[in-house]
Amino acid sequence: MTTMRDVAVLAGVSAKTVSRVFNGDEHVLPETRKRVEEALRELKYVPNSVATTFRTGRAPVIGVVVPDLLDPFFAAVAESVNRVAVDQGMSTVVASTGEGAERESDLVRQLLAQSLSGLVIAPVGTDNSYLARWRDRLPIVFVDRAPSGVAADAFLEDDEGGARAAVGHLVGHGHERIAFVADIAEVQTSRNRLLGYRRALESRGIEHREEYEVFGALDRASAADIAERLAGLPTPPTAIFSSNARSSMALAPVLRDRRFAFVGYGDFPMADLLTPALTVVNQDPELLGDYAARRVFERLAHPKRRFRRRTVLPVTIIERASCRPAPS
Amino acid sequence: MTTMRDVAVLAGVSAKTVSRVFNGDEHVLPETRKRVEEALRELKYVPNSVATTFRTGRAPVIGVVVPDLLDPFFAAVAESVNRVAVDQGMSTVVASTGEGAERESDLVRQLLAQSLSGLVIAPVGTDNSYLARWRDRLPIVFVDRAPSGVAADAFLEDDEGGARAAVGHLVGHGHERIAFVADIAEVQTSRNRLLGYRRALESRGIEHREEYEVFGALDRASAADIAERLAGLPTPPTAIFSSNARSSMALAPVLRDRRFAFVGYGDFPMADLLTPALTVVNQDPELLGDYAARRVFERLAHPKRRFRRRTVLPVTIIERASCRPAPS
DNA sequence: CGGTTCCATGTCACCGATGTCAATGGTCAT
């Protein structure tokens, strides 16, 4: 590859001058500039960005860590962060941890060793203290899930409130026996939503039942099992509150016979065209990603400014057909 | 951050010896090794991967360039490449070009300047000759779309054959007036599928009509317009062949009243739960990504071995309900 | 006209890891 030195030789100047021209430094004679620009063009010079990153100790790259890129929610977050980064002349590196807490810290460490300028992370692990060492080297912003074991900015949604609203919505439609179904028990957001679910029942004087709270709806097969088990209970629930899009998508097939009313946490593509159309708690992954990315750049621009640590975005319910009684 | 030199000082050896220990070089006294290992641990040494990349001129990273990460097809390709890369101790950088051909070459150039070890690309632009310069610096593998203007490995699917099969399927169900609907005209895969569509009609003695071939189904609004226009034709089509998942998803709402039978190219989540369940040509993005990534590593391992340039994967039809007559 | 300032350009060192080669000291065979 052609280096600045190659260009310098061709233009008859020093490498430093080439650097100046390339970076738009004013202090170059127009005449010299012209010669250098020609040489640059002739040799099709492309800067070795690794060298620059190495020298300056900072790559024009924002890291994004999410559990799963196939989940449309996180894909939208990542896409949104990327958009902001590109706006600012940077790019993003997206890594998905795959819901494995140990892999996470390794993967993140590996990422951070790349001299990233910033990091946006939706953590899986319950202990993020390993990030503390990096905190004063680059802005770290949490999305969707709060940091634990380290103080950092976080943009969250109102999991508990959303869950309460969802359950309230079902109760408003006459349901009292409402099940809670989720995929993975360890995830913080699911725990918060479970909490909201319980609170909502409690506040209406409905006692929550252990057997109505189920985890493990990972795919259609496991979700079907769960639905069977629920339906086979002595007093089966009449409604299901699903804790996230993954479990909702897994449950979709069993909702068709309308044994259960349904509200899911998290919209997903086509949810409105299913039978029945699913009522969901609407998150806003784009906004979440957008805020998080912007915060990274704000922190970079104003290292000593103080910011609100924790921002919780409200969620809204999109009412569709799945908690209305079936048309007869 | 702690560097090898820091560790060296603490262990009372030279940086080079630390390097040897860290990289598992045999030629180190057990005694020395132990001291160095302790120092490594004590200082929590993390190698500066930028420095290593700079030195060796090669990052343990595979680049992945796709048009749109929100499209489940490309998300699956990217995820699949990532899985293979992680298997091989590398990671991936994913960049989405957003269907903008000019942005593409800049973005890719920027990526390539990072000393990537390999590149997997689903190009948008119709001229990929700018990649020629890089071809002997790293393996470049095309997925989904064939290279133009540069010779490179490619893993494609049988667009034309798939389209022929889809149209044949519709004809088999008694349809003769079949429309072709796609999102963007410039994309190679869509053009191939249009070709297959025409060939299929031709081979059955059905003449293709200009007014049945429509582009611009980008979202639900534009797709609804298109459907209206088609339905308003003097002799409206009785069936639609949609060229890709994006247009299929956009068309989904207008398929519910069953004015049109339907086959779409490309499956997508929930397609089987819509009303009607959509019959689709099934691609295999995971396999495509897997093959492409493997090829990158094969090329890296055997730089002079010769490989088949072009691999075309067959596609299959998943028959569901959308081209059967509506249940009365 | 001497001195100060400013401008264009160059020289050099450095970021951190590692390949090359050399130095040191020991072992072994002749």
Added chain:
DNA sequence: ATGACCATTGACATCGGTGACATGGAACCG
């Protein structure tokens, strides 16, 4: 005993771009 050989370790240069500082000359000041 002497040389050949090997194992262990270190010194140094290098990858490419850029920050800090130096240089040399023109312009400008009183």
